[in-house]
Amino acid sequence: MLVQVLNFGSNWWMRLGNDPKDPYRCTRNAAYYNSTGVRCGSKIRRHWIIPGLIRLNGVIGFNPANPTRALSKTFICDITHCFGGNRLLFRARAAQGSVPDSYLVIIRSDEHGRLDISSSVCKSVFSRIIAATQLREQQETMLLMNPGDWCQTTGGFWQLHAASGNGERAKLMRIDESSSTTIGM
Amino acid sequence: MIKDSPQQELVNEMTPLFKRFLKGAELAPIEDVSEWDSLLKSQSPEELALLKELESFAQLWRYFQDRRERLGREIVNRISRIHRLSLQQRTICLREINRKLMERVCCAGSGPQFR
Numbered sequence: 001m002l003v004q005v006l007n008f009g010s011n012w013w014m015r016l017g018n019d020p021k022d023p024y025r026c027t028r029n030a031a032y033y034n035s036t037g038v039r040c041g042s043k044i045r046r047h048w049i050i051p052g053l054i055r056l057n058g059v060i061g062f063n064p065a066n067p068t069r070a071l072s073k074t075f076i077c078d079i080t081h082c083f084g085g086n087r088l089l090f091r092a093r094a095a096q097g098s099v100p101d102s103y104l105v106i107i108r109s110d111e112h113g114r115l116d117i118s119s120s121v122c123k124s125v126f127s128r129i130i131a132a133t134q135l136r137e138q139q140e141t142m143l144l145m146n147p148g149d150w151c152q153t154t155g156g157f158w159q160l161h162a163a164s165g166n167g168e169r170a171k172l173m174r175i176d177e178s179s180s181t182t183i184g185m
Numbered sequence: 186m187i188k189d190s191p192q193q194e195l196v197n198e199m200t201p202l203f204k205r206f207l208k209g210a211e212l213a214p215i216e217d218v219s220e221w222d223s224l225l226k227s228q229s230p231e232e233l234a235l236l237k238e239l240e241s242f243a244q245l246w247r248y249f250q251d252r253r254e255r256l257g258r259e260i261v262n263r264i265s266r267i268h269r270l271s272l273q274q275r276t277i278c279l280r281e282i283n284r285k286l287m288e289r290v291c292c293a294g295s296g297p298q299f300r
Binding site: 116119120121124125126148149150152153154156157159161173175176 | 224225227228232235236239240242243244246247250256261264265267268272275
């Protein structure tokens with residue numbers, strides 16, 4: 001499955017390579033994890049209501065010092081359900097110009113509004129929740145969406161529009177008076 | 186060793202790509218209505234009705250977006266507030282919005298896209 005990253009969740013952590021003598025233990029043999037989270041004081045906490053994560057292996061050239069460089073890039077991914085949660089493994093970078101099958105989207109309560117995750121009508125049938133975090137009024141949800149998929153939050157009705165041919169990138173769009181406002185992507 | 190011609194190389198590269206679109210492969214089209222229906226089977230009748238209206242609305246919005254046409258202030262305001270309504274009220278409201286939008290689609294005329 002080819003997945004293009006539109007945004008990452010707030011919660012990052014890493015795991016070093018197993019061999020303590022390995023010079024690449026902290027770089028290409030490390031694994032980086034990302035998921036949803038909420039800020040509690042100075043820390044980011046998981047508070048998962050749907051557990052899940054994405055794993056980026058260092059060998060794919062991911063730079064943890066600058067994760068934004070991976071935005072709008074397409075990766076070859078596998079999705080599984082293991083250790084009690086969803087797991088999206090980023091195996092390799094896809095060739096340039098590859099057309100993604102799905103997009104990794106983050107919905108945040110402060111930017112997009114709250115998603116009623118308990119309701120089956122809060123999102124289109126084919127969009128999948130990878131992880132969701134909720135603590136009081138704060139909420140963050142990580143979704144895998146296809147072009148045309150939608151979700152309804154307290155902030156409005158959102159739809160994922162695929163990249164058009166004229167260099168415009170894929171984006172999550174909210175209905176507003178001009179029907180063309182883009183927020184948070 | 187004889188090298189493949191450029192055409193043969195292209196065929197060799199394209200064949201596995203096209204296999205991904207075959208039935209059962211990762212990019213195969215969904216089983217028309219049956220897969221869609223199977224996904225919807227777990228929903229209650231009220232949720233099912235609302236989901237269908239929401240899907241129709243999403244498709245209509247996309248259509249208007251592609252044509253760079255605005256939905257109009259009234260529809261935008263109603264959609265922005267719709268999450269506050271009950272399931273049944275939401276379905277009724279969306280059905281009405283979709284009907285209005287469909288009337289505008291019908292008024293689109295026989296432009297070149299219909300030829």
